Amino acid sequence: MKDFRKKQHRPKKSSLVYGREAVVAALQEGAVLDRIYLDQQLTGRFVNDIKRLAANHSVPVNYVPKAKLDFFNVDGHEGIVAQKARIRYQDLQDIISLVTENGEVPLLLLLDGITDIRNIGGIARTAWCCGVHAIIIPDKGVGALNEDAILTSAGALEKIPVCRVNSLMKTVDELHLNGIKVFAAEMEASNHISEADFTIPSAIVMGSEEKGIYPALLKICDENISIPMQNHFESLNVSVATGMILYEAMKQRIKG
Structure with missing residues (x-):
């Protein structure tokens, strides 16, 4: 036991x-x-x-x-x-509608199978700083957003909207209906993050370091992207990888 x-x-x-x-x-x-x-x-x-x-x-x-x-x-x-719950979960469609009504271009982040609350906390900090409009998590298979998670996020989880959904697969369908392109972070992808266009309505899917993104979910994403490396390594820490991708998205949007 x-x-x-x-x-x-x-x-x-x-x-x-x-x-x-x-x-x-x-x-x-x-x-x-x-x-x-x-x-x-x-x-x-x-x-x-x-x-x-x-x-x-x-x-x-x-x-x-x-x-x-x-x-x-x-x-x-x-x-x-x-x-x-220390945070109040919000409705995804409400968030998308509010963002577009405010004249902004949606930037969303989906977390698939990330259970380490330290990583979730770090991701939330970066997401808030890089202008992500909402973090989307499934109701199962993700670390609990409890006091420890909020502490490791330095309070970012209480600032950034969080949407908890029953199915990430169905969520991707909903994003497509709203005209949002879904990017999947995949280590073997031939397209590097600098080649992706994050100035359009975008959602980025991050998977766990151990298993990556669930294969069926990966299949329905629009484009796979990877982070170029000088020296090959098995995987990057998911919080660090998320930060690199979100920084690229923010940089593109600032230039645009």
């Missing part, structure tokens, strides 16, 4: 909602929750009710062993613990 104490910091109790009635009430009252942790051994009507409520409020549910729930060190969790 994994020792969760070695893997992560314990969140403050004030950031948690725990116990069946408390979590159901929080969902029904519209509390903004980052995610729900549910004992993977639980079955029955309660589990179905929680899944339905969570889906209605776009809150991801993580099925975890009891040891994970015990790690939170709260009494009477009854197999369910929810973590309050």
Whole structure:
């Protein structure tokens, strides 16, 4: 069994909602929750009710062993613990509409499979500084935007809009409908970032260092781009790579 104490910091109790009635009430009252942790051994009507409520409020549910729930060190969790969101997620279409209404050219960033909150924090800092209009994350397979993530971002995650979506695949379709070109950062791509045109409405997809971008997602992107290297290396740190690409985008837009 994994020792969760070695893997992560314990969140403050004030950031948690725990116990069946408390979590159901929080969902029904519209509390903004980052995610729900549910004992993977639980079955029955309660589990179905929680899944339905969570889906209605776009809150991801993580099925975890009891040891994970015990790690939170709260009494009477009854197999369910929810973590309050420090940020309020925004609707992607609202962001796109606002940007275009303001006469600006959309620049969006999609994060696929990036779980290290230190990288997410660093990416958020750079994104804010380079004029990214929103960061888009999936509801699963990405690091929780909790207190630690906000701390590593130096508060940038509380400044830049964040959109949490059910599917990055569907999101790419939505971006296409809005006339936004989707670039995928891919190490083996023949087109270098300096050859891409970021002055047009653009979205950039960044994948994890270990797995890259999910193949099916990569396939529906419009153009693959890479960062040129003097000396070949297996991969760049994703936060550093994101910074290089966003700086190129900002440079092009300033010149334009």
